[in-house]
């Protein structure tokens with residue numbers, strides 16, 4: 001049985017539905033998304049393996065998830081550093097930045113230099129609204145993540161991948177294969193091209209929503225916001 005996925009258009013529609021008839025606010029969904037990412041990083045890269053987490057943050061909500069994850073990781077005892085070259089004007093992003101500044105989390109302008117002293121990278125550059133060719137200043141960031149000697153965890157999608165068709169055939173992103181992927185709410189079709197450890201984070205979705213959009217709710221355990229699944233969608237038992 002194959003893992004059930006939702007396409008880019010369905011992901012946008014589902015997001016809208018959660019925030020209208022579902023009565024969630026964007027802040028809540030982003031908080032849950034970032035919390036899921038922080039739990040995955042703790043699981044695959046506990047603090048004793050190295051605390052320096054570099055977070056590549058894009059201009060949209062995928063980037064917002066990265067800012068939230070960085071805050072939780074700071075509270076877990078990690079030392080996050082943020083690369084955020086195209087800051088959204090949206091008040092929500094500004095508040096997330098302020099929360100990190102109040103925790104004395106550093107921001108850097110030099111991604112390749114920061115990568116030299118990182119133990120783990122979070123790719124929160126683009127999610128389900130990415131399209132076309134990667135524009136400046138992000139090509140160098142995607143290339144650096146593709147060549148990183150430390151593990152990379154992608155938020156919702158490996159940035160630069162097409163949501164339906166996976167990695168680009170050539171150019172920026174064609175050699176980008178992150179180690180870990182956290183699918184938010186539900187996996188997207190690109191997961192069939194992904195070879196690393198795959199987690200699903202969406203422990204807020206109602207059975208009715210999952211049924212309407214045609215995906216399965218994974219068996220979350222205990223206090224976990226995430227479940228690791230194999231390519232067939234079966235939970236991975238540790």
Ligand SMILES: NC(=O)C1=CN([C@@H]2O[C@H](COP(=O)(O)OP(=O)(O)OC[C@H]3O[C@@H](n4cnc5c(N)ncnc54)[C@H](O)[C@@H]3O)[C@@H](O)[C@H]2O)[C@H](O)CC1
Nearest residue numbers: 029030059060061062127128129130131133135156184185
């Ligand atoms: N329900 C959920 O699961 C939630 C998921 N969330 C996360 O939000 C992203 C989708 O966010 P959105 O703001 O729609 O878009 P992105 O962050 O993917 O990117 C938009 C951003 O990027 C720019 N852009 C697009 N294409 C390119 C390009 N080729 N080059 C450069 N820049 C590009 C565009 O202009 C925008 O500025 C989803 O994946 C989840 O991670 C939310 O947290 C809510 C809950």
Ligand SMILES: [K+]
Nearest residue numbers: 123126155157
């Ligand atoms: K991403």
